[in-house]
Each structure stands twice: as C-alpha cells, then as structure tokens.
Amino acid sequence: MNLRRSLPALVPLVLTATFFAVGTAESGTPKQSPVNVTPGAIRFDSHAPKLDVDYGSSALELKYIRKDVDKTDGCTVRNHEETEEADVQPGAGHVTVAGTRYDLVQFHFHTPSEHKFGGRNTPLEMHLVHRSAEGKLLVVGVPLVVGSHSVVDDVLAKLAPECGDAVEIEPINLNRLLPPDHGTLHYTGSLTTAPFTEGVEWYLTSPQHVTAATIARFQGLFTAGNAREAQPLNGRTLVEVPRI
Numbered sequence: 362m363n364l365r366r367s368l369p370a371l372v373p374l375v376l377t378a379t380f381f382a383v384g385t386a387e388s389g390t391p392k393q394s395p396v397n398v399t400p401g402a403i404r405f406d407s408h409a410p411k412l413d414v415d416y417g418s419s420a421l422e423l424k425y426i427r428k429d430v431d432k433t434d435g436c437t438v439r440n441h442e443e444t445e446e447a448d449v450q451p452g453a454g455h456v457t458v459a460g461t462r463y464d465l466v467q468f469h470f471h472t473p474s475e476h477k478f479g480g481r482n483t484p485l486e487m488h489l490v491h492r493s494a495e496g497k498l499l500v501v502g503v504p505l506v507v508g509s510h511s512v513v514d515d516v517l518a519k520l521a522p523e524c525g526d527a528v529e530i531e532p533i534n535l536n537r538l539l540p541p542d543h544g545t546l547h548y549t550g551s552l553t554t555a556p557f558t559e560g561v562e563w564y565l566t567s568p569q570h571v572t573a574a575t576i577a578r579f580q581g582l583f584t585a586g587n588a589r590e591a592q593p594l595n596g597r598t599l600v601e602v603p604r605i
Contacts, residue, residue, distance in 0.1 A: 392559045393592035394550030395475035395502075396599075403546060404598045410459040412501075412545055412564050412604040416535035419453035421516065424527040426469065436524035442554045444469045444587055445520055445579070447530070454535045456491055456499060458562070463491035463499040465535065470517070471588040472580050474504050475553050476565060483568065484576045486588070487513065488553075489538065498552075499562040503539065508570025512537040517575050520582055539604075542567040546599040553589040564602065 396402075428442045429435035446469040454465035467490050474486035485505035492498055505513060512533050521528045545566050551559040 391593075391595040392550055392597065393557060394553050394561065394563060395477070395589060395591050396548065396550065396594050396597070397477040397480060397591040398546065398565065398599060399479060402594055402598050403601060405601045409547065409600050409602050412547070412602055413457040414454075414536070414539070414604050415456065416454035416465070416538075418532045418534050419450040420532045421447040421449065421530040422527045423447045423516065423519075423521050423530055425521040425523045425525075427523060439523075439583055439585060439587070441585065441587055443523070443583075444471065445517070445582075447516055449535070456501070458499065461493055461497070463493045463497070465489060465491050468538070470505075470579060471553075472576075472583050472586055473588055475588045475591075476502055476504065477591050478504065482588075485571065485579060487538065487569070497560070497562070498558075499564070501539070501545075502563060502565045504566070504568045505571045505576070506568045507573050507576060510572055511570050513569060513571045514575045517571070517579060520578060538569070540567050540569040543604045545602050545604050547602045548597055548599045550592075550597075564604070565599070566604075 424446055426444050426446045427435060428440035429438065432438065446467050448467050449465050452464070456463050456465070469488055469490070471486045471488070473482035473484060475488075476486060483504040483506050487503040487505055489501040489503070490498065491500065515533060516530060516538075519528050545564040547562065547564050549560065550563050551557050551561055
C-alpha cells in the first residue's frame with residue numbers, strides 16, 4: 362500500500378467530534394513525539410530496513426499505571442500521564458529491524474490518539490512497547506477507530522481500577538492487535554511521557570477497529586484525556602516501511 366496516497370483516507374475515519382490533547386510541549390529538544398503525520402512529510406526509501414514482526418500468544422495482566430502515588434487524592438484524580446497497561450509474558454513476541462531484536466514488553470493506550478493524521482486525532486491509540494537487549498526502545502503505534510469487534514475490545518473489556526487489583530486476561534493472539542494492512546511509517550522520536558527520552562524508534566500502522574462501547578469505557582475513565590500534544594517535526598520525515 363502506498364501510504365502517501367492512502368493517508369488522506371485516514372481522515373474520514375476519525376470521529377467528527379473535536380478532541381484536544383492534554384498538557385503542553387514539555388520539551389524543546391528537536392526529536393520529540395508524538396507528531397502530526399501529513400502527506401508532505403512522508404517519503405519512500407527502498408533501502409529502509411523492514412519491520413519483521415514475530416508475535417505469538419500471551420496471557421496478559423492489565424494494570425492501571427499511576428503517576429500520583431504520593432498524593433492523598435491520587436485514587437480519584439487522573440494524572441494526564443496515567444493509563445491502562447497490559448504486560449506481556451516474556452518471549453511471547455518480538456520484532457526485528459536491521460538485525461536487532463526488540464522484545465514486546467507491554468502495550469498501553471491513550472485518548473485521544475497522541476499522533477495526529479492530517480491534523481486530526483483518532484479516539485484511541487495503542488502503543489506496543491519493545492526493548493532490545495541493549496535497552497533501546499521501539500514502539501509500534503496503532504490508531505484505533507470505531508468499527509467491528511477486535512481483540513483490543515477483549516483486552517479493554519474490564520479496566521483495572523487505579524487503586525485495586527490488576528485484571529488477568531486469558532491468552533490472546535498478539536498478531537490480532539495489529540491491523541490487516543502491513544504498511545507502516547517509521548520515524549525517530551521520543552517517549553511521550555516524562556522524561557521524554559529521545560532515540561525511540563516509532564512505527565505507525567494503519568487503523569485498527571474497536572467498538573464504540575470500548576472507546577466510551579476508556580474515555581469514561583480518562584475523561585480529560587491522557588495524551589501529549591503533537592510536537593514539531595523539525596525537518597524530520599516519515600519513511601514508508603512494510604512489516605513482514
């Protein structure tokens with residue numbers, strides 16, 4: 362799929378409601394994430410290494426990630442960097458790029474999407490976080506839009522409370538977290554939460570479907586959102602890369 366031509370088709374998939382990301386541009390360094398994906402920022406490089414995905418099945422532990430444990434009202438107030446995070450069993454999945462293996466550690470969610478597409482957010486975004494043996498990070502970002510039921514709905518069927526037990530989830534096929542289309546856009550950016558460390562390899566996929574009920578459930582917990590606003594590209598481009 363030529364993502365340069367297909368990018369405008371992403372915009373109508375976004376819900377018509379306007380979403381505003383929470384927080385400010387906390388860092389002035391030049392390679393921050395997320396970013397706004399526009400057709401003019403996309404290029405093709407036939408020599409760019411492909412993203413080789415090797416996912417299996419895994420049971421999951423869905424837990425609430427707190428950022429305000431030192432506050433007396435932390436169990437009722439939502440910090441904008443908090444989220445629901447699913448821990449993956451060690452060795453259950455990995456990706457390989459240019460000979461370097463990155464193991465899937467966890468995946469978590471933001472509302473609205475942290476990355477924008479043609480200036481618009483999608484209702485949710487899923488980040489699949491991978492780490493190499495040397496500690497280098499690679500994140501696969503999956504925009505989530507309203508549609509038919511997917512395995513993501515199973516993951517978010519019951520949300521973990523902020524101050525309570527994690528939710529145990531029966532094994533899922535991790536491949537089903539990703540959309541059927543195998544095109545991705547690659548750029549180098551940063552963590553989207555403090556300390557906003559740079560050098561993170563990002564791969565953005567085409568949209569995956571979730572039901573409206575799942576979106577409403579997650580947004581009902583994070584009513585003010587938990588997404589960082591888009592950061593300047595500062596001359597960076599996004600490279601079309603297929604996953605295999």
